[in-house]
Amino acid sequence: MTSRSGLVALIGAPNAGKSTLFNRLLGARLSIATPKAQTTRLRIHGVVLQPTEGDDSAEIVLMDLPGIFGPRRRLDRAMLSAAWKGAAESDVALLIVDARTGGAATVGPIARRLAETAREPWLVLNKIDLVARPSLLPLAAALNAQHPFRRTFMVSATSGDGTADLLAALAPAMPEGPHLYPPDQVSNLSERWLAAELVREQVFLQSHDEVPYDSTVETESWEERKDGSVRISAVITVAREGQKAILIGAGGARIRAIGMRARALIAEALGRPVHLSLRVEIGAGWDEDRRRLTTLGLEDP
Ligand SMILES: Nc1nc2c(ncn2[C@@H]2O[C@H](COP(=O)(O)OP(=O)(O)OP(=O)(O)O)[C@@H](O)[C@H]2O)c(=O)[nH]1
Numbered sequence: 001m002t003s004r005s006g007l008v009a010l011i012g013a014p015n016a017g018k019s020t021l022f023n024r025l026l027g028a029r030l031s032i033a034t035p036k037a038q039t040t041r042l043r044i045h046g047v048v049l050q051p052t053e054g055d056d057s058a059e060i061v062l063m064d065l066p067g068i069f070g071p072r073r074r075l076d077r078a079m080l081s082a083a084w085k086g087a088a089e090s091d092v093a094l095l096i097v098d099a100r101t102g103g104a105a106t107v108g109p110i111a112r113r114l115a116e117t118a119r120e121p122w123l124v125l126n127k128i129d130l131v132a133r134p135s136l137l138p139l140a141a142a143l144n145a146q147h148p149f150r151r152t153f154m155v156s157a158t159s160g161d162g163t164a165d166l167l168a169a170l171a172p173a174m175p176e177g178p179h180l181y182p183p184d185q186v187s188n189l190s191e192r193w194l195a196a197e198l199v200r201e202q203v204f205l206q207s208h209d210e211v212p213y214d215s216t217v218e219t220e221s222w223e224e225r226k227d228g229s230v231r232i233s234a235v236i237t238v239a240r241e242g243q244k245a246i247l248i249g250a251g252g253a254r255i256r257a258i259g260m261r262a263r264a265l266i267a268e269a270l271g272r273p274v275h276l277s278l279r280v281e282i283g284a285g286w287d288e289d290r291r292r293l294t295t296l297g298l299e300d301p
C-alpha cells in the first residue's frame with residue numbers, strides 16, 4: 001500500500017467561487033464566502049481523505065487562496081503574494097474560472113502566470129448552473145488554446161455537480177508520501193481564527209461600499225466555561241470614524257445583527273454554545289501597517 005499526500009491550490013479571479021468550491025470539496029464550511037469580491041485574505045488549508053484504487057486513502061490538502069487582482073494597498077499585495085506562493089507550492093493548481101466571465105481579460109494573465117508558476121495547472125470552469133451547456137465546450141477550448149491545461153473540469157460549487165469527479169481525479173494525482181496532517185485535524189485554521197473569520201463574513205454581508213474592505217476582525221479573548229460553552233470577544237477594526245458609526249448602526253442595531261448571526265454560525269462550527277461580544281475600534285492605516293498584517297497572518301515576519 002502506498003500513501004499519497006499533496007497540496008492543491010485553488011487560484012483565480014476574485015468571486016470565481018474558490019471558497020464555495022473549497023467548502024463543497026471539504027464537506028464543511030471552513031472558509032468564508034460572500035457575493036463581494038476579495039472576501040478571502042488568508043491561505044486556508046482543508047484536508048480531504050479520498051479513497052483511491054489499490055492505495056490507502058490519499059490526503060488532498062486543499063488550499064483556499066485570495067483572488068488575483070490589481071493590488072493597491074499593502075494588504076492587497078500581501079493577499080496576492082499569499083495566492084502566488086500557494087500556487088508555487090502546490091502539486092496541482094486548480095484555476096477556478098467563473099463560466100460566465102471565462103473569456104474575459106482577467107483570466108488570460110492569471111492563466112499565463114499560473115502556467116509558469118505551477119507544476120500541474122488544471123482548469124476548472126465553475127458556476128455551470130448559471131450558463132447554457134453549449135457555451136461550455138467552446139470556452140474550455142478557447143482557454144486551453146491559450147494555455148494547455150493537463151485536465152479540464154466543469155463544476156457547480158453550489159449544487160455540487162461535477163465535484164465528486166474532480167476529487168476522484170485529484171486523489172491519484174497526489175505524490176507518494178506520508179500524510180501531512182494528523183487524522184483528527186482538518187485545517188490549519190484555529191478556532192480563534194475561524195470565529196474572527198465568521199464575524200468578518202457578517203461584516204462583508206451586512207455592510208457596503210468600502211466598509212468591508214476597510215475592516216478586519218480579531219479574536220481578543222476566549223474563555224472556556226464550566227458549562228461547556230465558550231465566551232468570545234472580538235474586535236472589528238475600521239479605518240475611519242464614519243465607518244464605525246455605520247457598523248454600530250442606529251441604537252446599535254447593525255452590530256447586534258452582525259453579532260447575532262455570527263454567534264449562531266460560530267456555535268454551529270464549534271458544536272457548543274457561544275457567547276459573543278463585539279466592539280468596533282478605529283485603526284487608521286491598519287491595511288498599510290506591516291506589523292498589523294503580520295499579526296493577521298498576512299505578511300511574513
Ligand atoms: N450560482 C452559483 N454561484 C456560485 C457558485 N460558486 C460560487 N458562487 C457564488 O459566487 C460568489 C463568490 O463566491 P466565493 O466562493 O466567495 O468566491 P471566491 O472566489 O472565494 O472569492 P474571493 O475570496 O473574493 O476571491 C458567492 O455569492 C457564491 O455563492 C456556483 O457554482 N454557482
Ligand SMILES: [Mg+2]
Nearest residue numbers: 018019039040
Ligand atoms: Mg474566497
